[in-house]
Every structure is written in C-alpha cells, then in structure tokens.
Amino acid sequence: MTSSTFLIALDVGLSNPVAGKSFRDIISQGEVLGISLDGKQVSTILSDSHFLSLPDGVIYHPANQRLYMTNMGVPPLNDGSVISTRLDGTDPQIILSKGQIHTPKQIALDKDNEKLYISDREGLRVMRCNLDGSGLETLIKTGDYKTPSDASDSTKWCVGIAVAPRRNAFYWTQKGPSKGTQGRVFCSRIDFEGERQAICLLDHLAEPIDLEIDQESNTLYWTDRGELPYGNTFNRVQLDESGLRLKKEAADDHTGLKHEIIVQNFDEAIGLARNPEDGRWFVSDMGGTIWSFDSDGGNKSVVFQDKRRSFTGIALSRE
Template identity: 45%
Template sequence: MGLPLSRNLQQKSTDPDDLRLYFLDNTGNRVLSARSDGSDCTVLVSEQCTGPDGIAIDAARGHLYWTNMGESSRNDGFIMRCDLGGHNITTIVPPGLTHTPKQIVIEPNGGHLYWCDREGMRVMRCQLDGSSIETLVQTGYGSFDQADARNWCVGVAVDYDRERIYWTQKGGPKSNTGRILSAPLNGARRGESPASRCDIDTLFSALPEPVDLELDTASNTLYWTDRGAAPFGNTLNRVCLDDRHASGLQREILRDGFREVIGLSVHPRRNVVFASDLSGSIYRVPLDGRQASVVLQDAGRLTGIAAL
C-alpha cells in the first residue's frame, strides 16, 4: 500500500510542469481549468450543465467533451462539447438517449466517444458528432435491476489496438461488491445481444467501489480510483494486465487516504497522475512512489479530470 497522502495542503505543487488541468464541479455545475500547479484557476462553463461527471479532451480538434448525469431518477442525461477555452458549447448527445452518463473517453483512431451509463446499466459509444449511438454492454433492464448498484456501469477505458474495452460496476457504497470487467471492443458476437454476451471477463471482484479507469496502452497498465472504506477504499490503484499470476492479477495501491476520490488523469512520461475527489481537492501523485501533494483544494465537488 502506498504511503499516506501528504498532509501539507499547499496551494502549489513542489514539482510543477506545463500541463493544464480540466475538471468538473458536480454540484456547482461547472467546467473549470487550472495550471497543473493549481494556479490560474478559471471557470470555463457555468451554464447548461446538470451534474457534470466525466470529461475527455480531443487534443487534435481542440475540444472538451463532458457528460451530464441529469437527475438520476429520470432518463435525462446528456453529453456536451466546447472548445478548450469554454466557447462554442454544443450538445452532442441530447437528453433521453442516455440515462446517467458517467466517465467518458475519446478513442481517436476509431473516431468514437465511449461512456458508461449508470442507471441505464450500459456501456455505450457514438461517433464524435453524436451520431450512431449504440450499446455495447447491457447489465440489466427496468427498475428492479436499476435498484441494484452492482449493475451500475461507471468507469470506462478503451484499448483500440488490442480491441478491448474495460469498465467498472461499482456496487453500493462501501459494499465491497465492485468489479472491473473487460470484453472485446466491437460488440457482441453473432447471436448475442449486449445483455447476453458470453465474452465478458471479470478482472477484479469484491472491490470497495471502483469508479474511474484509465489505461496506459504502452505498458498495458490499468489505473483506477476506488471509493469506499479503508484500507482498500479511497485509493488510487494500478495493475499490469500482462502480469497475470496463478492467483490472478495483483493490483498495487499507489496512494490511499483520499476523500471520495473520483477522477484520474495518467501521464506516464511525466511520472504523474492527477486525481480529484468530492472534497474539492486535486492531487498530484508521482508514479514512482514519491510523496503526493495537493495542488488545489476547496474547488467544489470534483468529479472528472483530464490534463493536456
């Protein structure tokens, strides 16, 4: 297990670089940006958001995409896009086509957005312009299945070259019923529906509350945040997917002690992952085990984060 998080809640990191952070304030309904040392914090979007949760950057086109969960009791989630300065806001997936969209990722080679739909109990994708919406995985139907948080799909990661998709089903709060699963990327086999796929693998089970995912495809290493109770909850984790032992995959806890951790943005070449939590903090966690630091705090109820 990693060492406890730094208690020195300094406003700036001791090791800044030139990345810029883009992140979401869920209850404030805002899209924000700051330098990776926590300075120059700016509100990019403060209108039209409803429960923003997942954010992704299309660097080639200069776009930000983010999900809006809407009201969890209603099928009214939607996905929006703007440019990196917060202008030219447009709705990509309108309300009614996804229930409660959570983490979102961009796969530029195939030109798709992928996201998880929590109360919709789905893993979904569409083209970058919002067309061709499809369901890849369906974990339940109706109010009975919807009431079981073990069916809720939350975090997502994509490996285009290996043709795999990964997602979390987080389970109830502090229930240790969370799972990380994987399946072939391009949909169910012939004769199978998204709800009847027989090609789904379970990588981990009995996790506290796995939330967001990110995959470093160069090293085939999967990172994830996990809410829930200590000692394994409120942690930042990773596992090399090529390093499978007789007893299965062995995860490594990089850091613990977060306060309802949600978002992550991994940058192996810079030896850093940024993580955000619902307490309003953004953490800088070196991948080599050095002490983490807080680069921003009291910024809202933070969910998704991305860095460029």
C-alpha cells in the same frame, strides 16, 4: 493559463451552499475549471446551467481541441446528456441529448477510430457513439433500467470506462453499493464475431470508480471511493498481452490482493489523469481536492483545494 498543459476539472456543484435553494438550483451549480499543473492559476471555462447538470466525466480530444463532458442530470430520471465545447468554453454543442442516455458517468476517447465510449450508470449499460453523437449503440447491457429490481441493483451500475484500441479491448467498472465491497472491473473486445462477452477481471473491490489504461505498459489504473482500508485509493493491475486477462491471476501471497494499491487517503476519489511528459498522476476527489503524485505513489501533494467544490472527472489538455 500561461502553461500550454493544464488540468480540466469538473466541479459537480454539490458542495456549494444549499440553504434556500431548490433542488433544481442545487444540481445546476456545476462548473468546468481550468487549473494550471501547479494549482496557482484557476479559471472558469463553463458555468452555464443550460449545459451543465451534475457534470461527471470529461475528456479532451487534441485533434479538434474540444472537450467532451457528461451530465448525470437528475438521478434517477432518464435525463442525462453529453456536451462538447472548445477549450475556452465557447461553441457549446449537445452531442447526446436528454433521453438518449440515462446517467452518463466517465467518458473515454478512442482517438484511432474517433469514437466516444460512455458508462451509463442507471442506464445499466456501456455505450459508444461518433464524436457528433451519431451511430449511438449499446455495447454492454447489465440489466433493464425500466425493471425496478434491475434499476435498484447497484452491482449492475456501470461507472468507469477506458478503451485500448491496440488491444481491441475496452474496460468498465460496476461499482456496487456504496462502501459495499462488491465492486468489479470488466473488459470485452471492441470488434468480435458472435455474442459480446463481459470478462470479469477483478471482483470484491471496495467501490471502483474511474479507469485509465496505459497501452504502452498494458497497465490498468483506477480510483476507488469505497471504505477504508482498501477504499479511497489509487490502484493498478498488470494485464497480459491480450489485454483481456490479468498477467498474474493468483492473489499475492502477502497482501491477498490481485492488484496493487499505490496511493491512499483520498476524500471520495473519482477522477484520474496522467501527464505523459513526466509520468505524474492527478486524482480528483469529492472533498474538493486535486492531488498529484509520482507513478510509484511517491511525492504525493495537493495541487488545488477548495472545500466549496466537489470534483468529479478530470483530464489533461493542451492549448
């Protein structure tokens, strides 16, 4: 890459040819790509099937210049993992091994306290650990994954995650059934006394996936891969000063929504990342496209497209 700032994009590998391949081969086709912001330069950072098994979430830590990534493993098996590499894919390390976490999805970084936050979908929980995987703890538990009725209830599945240490808050999505309009966004305090409470900020969403919080403006953003017209969208909502409530609780008189839909017409939208230098957003979708647009949704354009790929999480990094 000639530019110091570039995209890290996870290709889950499910759009590669499957004819004649075993299921184990199919779920081991994932790759980690480095893509320039104009999409003209693409490099493979990691394609090691020993370390990649349906990669889903990724973050970059500028302090140690490492990537942290989640592997879903083989749903519904309890064999997900979290790994870390340098920006060039070298020095791969296992942060959370198989069995420590079930089906990890989005991962978020608390830079202030050097903590990783992870939504564990089929594990029915939100987890937190140190950068080396020590101190693993469950912050939120929506059910017992060993109980069949809980495990099959997708309204309990935790997918997206974001953390706002300035507000002493973290946020997660529970997506609900595919295209089911039962998705919800929750928040809770990081530090607290007594029993941790899950606060529902939004409900009846199409199918919310990944999250990002802008602590400067106290705005929560997310992707939604649900059914049209409200699904396959990029959304935002303004929070109050506490970060635990919506700034405006009442739905808009005209739209009937409590949140804003900024961009639409993605192809199974998943990842999101914002460039702090110019405020432009990037969204990845499972249709093999990475998009970019202004903060108001204008100037939407294709950064990179490859229909043989299926993108999940994305992040911005600097060399």
